Amino acid sequence: MRQCDNGEEGDAAPLRVAVIIGSTREGRLGDAIARWFVERAAKRDDLAVSVVDLADFDFPARYPDRVTEPMAEFTAEVDRAEAFVVVTPEYNRSFPASLKQAVDYAYDEWQTKPVAFVSYGHGSGGLYAVEGLRSVFTELHTVTLRNGVSINLFDCGDDVLDVDAATEEHRDRAASVLLDQLGWWGLALREARKARPYIC
Template identity: 90%
Template sequence: MREHCATSTAAPLRVAVIIGSTREGRLGESVGRWFVERAAKRDELELSVVDLAEFDFPARYPDLPTGPIAEFTAEVDRAEAFVVVTPEYNRSFPASLKQAVDFAYDEWHTKPVAFVSYGHGSGGLYAVEGLRTVFTELHTVTLRNGVSINLFDCGDDVLDVGAAAEEHRDRAASVLLDQLGWWGLALREARAARPYIC
């Protein structure tokens, strides 16, 4: 297994793990917890969990930001990198995630976005491909590598898989974190060196 990047004297990279589903009975919370447990082993990362189910967003887009919208936007602004945990619903990502993403704009710019997806058969990759288009419009850098969980491989619990599948997931998470750290620090330095033009 590859070792993650060498230690750095840089300040920890602020990573927001966004749990994108708000559906009752969702698996996103379990998947997000699994990922955060692995990411938390890295001292070079400062993690925060942004669970969309905890925000009382309005049904209609208001003229002025509500408290929850302002709170979410502040989380996006504070973060230097993102991991989006998304299910796949009908070959796409949930409406709750699109709604939240659209509440911010400048706050996303020039930051890396990685994906942890889950779904039946495709492992959520259709959702990820849709999200790549959205995040490209927001001037982010989306990572090539991610974690994809095929729910057909799971038992009653999404984390109930055999040793080989668990090792594969762990390795995928490690590569994702390596790449997220590299891009996060590179883009932090770029933002400090010169203003971004969009």
């Protein structure tokens, strides 16, 4: 079996969390939802949060023979992070092709790290997309979190963040639980990587 060296990090250092915006469509809601989530995550001093927006990367239309600079930059972001929050819409009961394309550019860089989901969609709140992503990230040797944030766009007006007090409280509580679990798993897996190499 191959042993994977995932590096080490001091136990007291904030957990490096990458929030990945998975949609690149014009008129998308993912950037607004990601900003909402990052505002809540940034209040915690145990997390160091960065945003990785797939729309900022000029990925090739076809998988090339050699890695391009944007592909390498994205993979480096994955490698740097110790935990992930994937912000994904649901398109036709699945997640965006742009997200699958980017996820496939990395492999070892994902391993032994936790992945959480903030999803959105009409009716289902994006949960079909999340279920599909769980299979993908399991194949990449990550730990996917049970709890996430699911935003039903039928609950929103013209502004996805303009909701009633009860809906806002529910979203905030879900985000808090997600961040608590992500922090726990992130630190536990950091310690595990430090204690012994992962067999993959």
